Amino acid sequence: MDMDFFTLVQTRRTVRAFRPDSPPREAIEQIIAAASWAPSPHGRQPWRFVVVEAPERKLALANAMAEAWRYHLALDGLDPSTIEYRLCRSRERVVTAPVIIIPCLYLNDLDRYPDPERQAAETTMAIQSLGCAVQNMLLAAFALDLAAGWMCAPLFAPAAARAALGLAEDLHPHALIPIGYLAQEPKRRPRRPLSDLIVQWQ
Numbered sequence: 724m725d726m727d728f729f730t731l732v733q734t735r736r737t738v739r740a741f742r743p744d745s746p747p748r749e750a751i752e753q754i755i756a757a758a759s760w761a762p763s764p765h766g767r768q769p770w771r772f773v774v775v776e777a778p779e780r781k782l783a784l785a786n787a788m789a790e791a792w793r794y795h796l797a798l799d800g801l802d803p804s805t806i807e808y809r810l811c812r813s814r815e816r817v818v819t820a821p822v823i824i825i826p827c828l829y830l831n832d833l834d835r836y837p838d839p840e841r842q843a844a845e846t847t848m849a850i851q852s853l854g855c856a857v858q859n860m861l862l863a864a865f866a867l868d869l870a871a872g873w874m875c876a877p878l879f880a881p882a883a884a885r886a887a888l889g890l891a892e893d894l895h896p897h898a899l900i901p902i903g904y905l906a907q908e909p910k911r912r913p914r915r916p917l918s919d920l921i922v923q924w925q
């Protein structure tokens with residue numbers, strides 16, 4: 724990698740189409756090692772990672788996510804042909820991703836409080852930390868000349884994702900991170916100017 728940090732941050736982008744070849748195992752391990760250096764509440768590292776590479780596992784995950792989404796799209800009142808089109812595209816994105824990492828929230832090591840407010844704050848901290856871990860993974864992937872994306876499907880259907888992958892009950896799947904080699908440059912969304920983002924500085 725011969726890119727400075729700020730260039731890396733700006734050129735990282737959500738990739739949705741990958742070449743069929745798989746990245747080497749060492750690269751995936753490096754990406755997960757980068758996640759482990761993320762900040763976390765009390766240093767407890769409340770995340771675990773599931774790597775999905777076998778075609779039959781990807782298919783099971785894709786089908787489970789699609790079926791859960793079918794239910795939600797029908798609830799939204801979409802017509803059957805639009806639903807089928809969207810499900811087909813979503814399934815394709817999962818099965819054609821060379822490697823998928825599923826970051827899971829793991830709450831067992833967090834502090835316990837007698838009141839629900841502090842317990843909820845503790846869980847929120849863990850989720851914030853999971854986001855940091857995922858960002859480290861995305862940046863690491865791009866630093867290794869790989870490409871990566873982010874799909875939220877498991878967050879909306881955690882039970883379906885857990886069942887498809889045979890995950891333990893204490894693993895809460897939060898996202899689906901496809902990783903591979905770039906096939907198609909995505910369109911980027913413009914960023915808000917700093918004057919919009921900084922709401923107070925005094």
Ligand SMILES: Cc1cc2nc3c(=O)[nH]c(=O)nc-3n(C[C@H](O)[C@H](O)[C@H](O)COP(=O)(O)O)c2cc1C
Pocket residue numbers: 735736737738739873874875876909910911912
């Ligand atoms: C929590 C979260 C969930 C996301 N879920 C999806 C998703 O389900 N499908 C998708 O195509 N992109 C998803 N994205 C990617 C965003 O669409 C993307 O980050 C945004 O459009 C900005 O583009 P960029 O990442 O290329 O800068 C998600 C991003 C985040 C942070």
